[in-house]
Amino acid sequence: MGIGFSLTAVILLVLIAMVGAGAARLEVLFGVVFPYLALVVFVVGFIYRVVMWARSPVPFRIPTTCGQQKSLPWIKPSKVENPYTAWGVIVRMALEVLLFRSLFRNTRAEMHNGRLAIGSAKWLWMAGLAFHISFFTIVLRHLRLFTEPIPFFVQWANRLDGLFDLAVPTLYMTDLLFLVSVGYLFLRRVFIPQLRYISLAQDYFPLFLLLGIGISGVLTRQLFKVDLEAVKELALGLTQFHPTVPKGIGLSFYVHLFLVSALVAYFPFSKLMHLAGVFLSPTRNLANNNRMKRHINPWNYPVKVHTYEEYEEEFRDKMKAVGLPVEKE
C-alpha cells in the first residue's frame, strides 16, 4: 500500500510539472514561484523543528555507549566510544556524521539449522554512505549553475567526479552511485520481509522522489538536452532575487526542478530531518559524565530545606540542657 501510494504521488508530481511547465506554459510558476516557496517552507520548517527539539529538556546524560567508562585510574577508558570530554564527543559525532559509525555495527540475526546466528551486515552501511556521499557531491556540483565565477572546489568536484571520462557528455560517477544506492535502499525494503512489514509511505515516498530526481537529472544531462546557458541564467537570477525566465529551457529541466522543489518543501515534515536530528541526538551528543559532574534537573522547583546548622541554632539551648553534644558552643 505504501509503495503504490508513494509511486503514484511521485508520478503525479512528474505529470503536474509536465502539464504545468509544458502544456500550460507556466514557466514562471515552475521556475521561480515554486522553488522560492519550497525554500521558504524549507528554511522556516527546518528552524521550527530544530527549535522544538532544542526546547525539550535533557536533564540527565543518556548517551548510548559501547566502551569502557572512565572510572578508576588504572582502568583504561574508551575515550571515543564512551566519551567523557567535549573532545571525545566531537570525535564521536564526527565519526557518526561522516562515516555512520553506529550503522557500521549493524548486525543481522538468522536461524541456521534451528540455531540463532548473528553476523555483521554491512550492506546498509555501504549503500547509505554511498548515497549520502554522492548526494552531497551532486549538490556541490550543482553550485556551478548558481555561482559566477565558479568556485575552485566546485570545479574540483566536477573534475574528480568525471574522472573516468565515460561517454559524452561525461557520465558522473556519483550519478551512477546515487541511482544504484537509492535503488538498493528501495529494494531492501521490498525484498526483506521484516523491513517490508515496517515500511510505510513515509519511507517509500522520499526514496521514489530521490529516484525521480536522479533519473530526471541524468536524462536531462545525457539525453534530452536543455539549454544550459538559459538554466544558469535562471539559477543566477534566483540567487540574486531578480529572476528572469529565459524561453525554451526544455521540459525535462522543469520536471527535475519541480521534483527538487517538492523534496525541499517536504523535507521539514519528513524523516529527512535527520540532517539536523543527528546533531541533536541526546544519545550521541552528550558526554557520559553523569558521575563526574553534577547535572541539575532544569525543572526542579526550589525545595524548602532546614539544614542541621539552622536546626542546632534553633534548639541549642534545649540540646545543651539535656546534655546533647553540639557543634558550636
Place this chain on the structure above:
Amino acid sequence: MYDAGKVIVGLLVFLCLITFPVWYNVGSGKGDFKPDLQLGTQEKECVAPKLQIRASHMQLLDTWRDTVVREGPRLYRTWNGKTFEMSLTKTCLRCHSKKEKFCDECHSYAGVEPNCWNCHVIPKETQ
C-alpha cells in the same frame, strides 16, 4: 530553549551554507554575467542547425573523432546535403577561430572542461 548558544550557532552555520550562492554572487559581483560569443566569421551556416549544435556539438565532435580515428572516413554530409571534412581544426576552428571568445566563453560559464585540447594544439588567435 536549552543549549541555546550551540543551537543558534548551528542554525546560523546551516543558513550560511545554504545561502552560499547568494552571498558569493554578491561578493563576486558577476551574478548578471552572460556569455558573449564572437564568431569571427562571415559564414552563415554551420554543419548542423544552430539549436542542435548548441545542445549536441560535443556528441557530434565525439562521433567525428571516433569515425576519423577508428574507421577512416573523413567526409561528413550535413542535413542539407553539404560536405565537410570531419576536423576540429580545419572545419570548426576555421570559422570559430577565437577559442577564448567562442569555446571558452560558454565552457567556463557552464563549468565544462572539454578534453579537445588534451590532443589538439590550441589555435593561435587570429584577429
